[in-house]
Amino acid sequence: MIILDGKKTSNDIKEEIAIEVAELLSSGKKRPHLAAILVGNDGASETYVNAKVKACEKAGLQSTLVRFEDKVSEEELLAAIEQINQDVSIDGLIVQLPLPKHIDEMKVTESIFPEKDVDGFHPSNIGKMTLNLPTFLPATPAGIIELLTRYNVETSGKHCVVIGRSHIVGSPMSILMARNCDPGNCTVTLTHSRTQNLKAITKTADILIVALGKAEFVNADMVKEGVCVIDVGISRVKSDKTKSGWKLLGDVAFDDVKDKCAYITPVPGGVGPMTIAMLLKNTLLAAKSKS
Numbered sequence: 579m580i581i582l583d584g585k586k587t588s589n590d591i592k593e594e595i596a597i598e599v600a601e602l603l604s605s606g607k608k609r610p611h612l613a614a615i616l617v618g619n620d621g622a623s624e625t626y627v628n629a630k631v632k633a634c635e636k637a638g639l640q641s642t643l644v645r646f647e648d649k650v651s652e653e654e655l656l657a658a659i660e661q662i663n664q665d666v667s668i669d670g671l672i673v674q675l676p677l678p679k680h681i682d683e684m685k686v687t688e689s690i691f692p693e694k695d696v697d698g699f700h701p702s703n704i705g706k707m708t709l710n711l712p713t714f715l716p717a718t719p720a721g722i723i724e725l726l727t728r729y730n731v732e733t734s735g736k737h738c739v740v741i742g743r744s745h746i747v748g749s750p751m752s753i754l755m756a757r758n759c760d761p762g763n764c765t766v767t768l769t770h771s772r773t774q775n776l777k778a779i780t781k782t783a784d785i786l787i788v789a790l791g792k793a794e795f796v797n798a799d800m801v802k803e804g805v806c807v808i809d810v811g812i813s814r815v816k817s818d819k820t821k822s823g824w825k826l827l828g829d830v831a832f833d834d835v836k837d838k839c840a841y842i843t844p845v846p847g848g849v850g851p852m853t854i855a856m857l858l859k860n861t862l863l864a865a866k867s868k869s
C-alpha cells in the first residue's frame with residue numbers, strides 16, 4: 579500500500595512555485611497577487627482562508643485578505659468584487675464559501691472575471707474544463723489529478739467511482755477523470771445521495787474518489803483489493819485524545835480500508851494541502867498569462 583502524501587507533494591509544489599516567482603521577479607515582472615474575500619467569522623472558513631494566506635507567503639506570492647461582516651449586503655460584496663476585477667495589481671480572486679444565506683453564491687461566482695477566477699468555479703471556466711480547453715481547474719479536483727500524476731497512478735481504462743456530486747469536488751472530478759487525457763480516460767460512475775446499491779458499485783471501483791462529508795462512511799467491505807482510494811472528506815469530530823479536543827476525520831475509515839488499497843490518501847495530509855497548492859498554482863498561471 580502506498581500513501582499518496584499530499585503534505586509532501588504540496589510542499590514540493592510550493593517550492594516549485596517559489597522558484598518560478600523568483601524567476602518572474604528577476605525578469606522584472608511583478609509578484610503574483612491573490613486576493614481573498616471572507617464574509618463573517620465562521621471558524622472553518624477562517625481556518626481555510628488563513629491557511630491560504632500563509633501558503634501564499636511560503637511560495638512568495640502576495641496576498642490580500644478583504645473581510646466583511648456577515649450582514650454585508652450582496653450589493654456591497656459585488657461592488658468589492660468589481661473593484662478587485664478592475665485592479666490590475668491583483669491576479670487572482672477567491673471568495674470563501676459558504677456565504678450567508680441572503681447572498682446569492684452563483685451571482686457572486688459569476689461576478690468574478692473568469693481570468694481572475696483562480697478557484698475555477700466560474701461557469702465559463704467549468705465549460706472550458708469540460709471541453710478540455712486550457713483554464714483554471716477547480717483546486718480540489720486539480721489537486722487530486724496532480725497527486726495521481728506525481729505518483730504515476732494508472733488511470734486509463736480504469737473504472738473510477740466518485741461519491742458526491744458537488745459543484746466544487748464530485749461533479750468536476752467525474753468530468754476530469756473521463757476526459758481524453760492523462761490522468762483521465764476512465765470509465766466514470768458518479769454516485770450521490772439518491773444512488774441505489776452504492777456498495778455494489780463502489781466494490782467495482784479501481785479508483786474510488788469519496789467526497790460526501792460523512793466521517794468514515796466508506797469501510798473495507800465497500801472496496802475491492804488493489805483499489806486506489808482518494809478521500810476528500812474533512813469532518814471535525816470531538817476527541818479526548820487531542821489537546822484541542824477535536825480531530826479531523828475523512829470520509830473513509832482509513833485503518834479499516836488501508837490494507838486492501840494499492841494507494842490511499844490520508845486525512846489530514848492528503849487532498850487538503852493539495853487544494854491549497856493548486857490555488858497558488860492557478861494564481862501563478864493567472865499572473866503569467868497576463869505578462
Ligand code: NAD
Binds near residue numbers: 791792849851
Ligand atoms: P457537499 O456537501 O456539497 O455534497 C455532498 C454530496 O454527497 C452530495 O452530492 C450528495 O448527493 C452526496 N451524498 C450525501 N450522502 C450520500 C450518501 N449516503 N451516498 C452517496 N452520496 C451521498 O460536498 P462537498 O462540498 O464536495 O464536500 C464533501 C466533503 O469534502 C466535506 O467533508 C468537505 O468538508 C470536504 N472538502 C474537502 C476539501 C479539501 O480540500 N480536502 C475541499 C472541499 C470539500
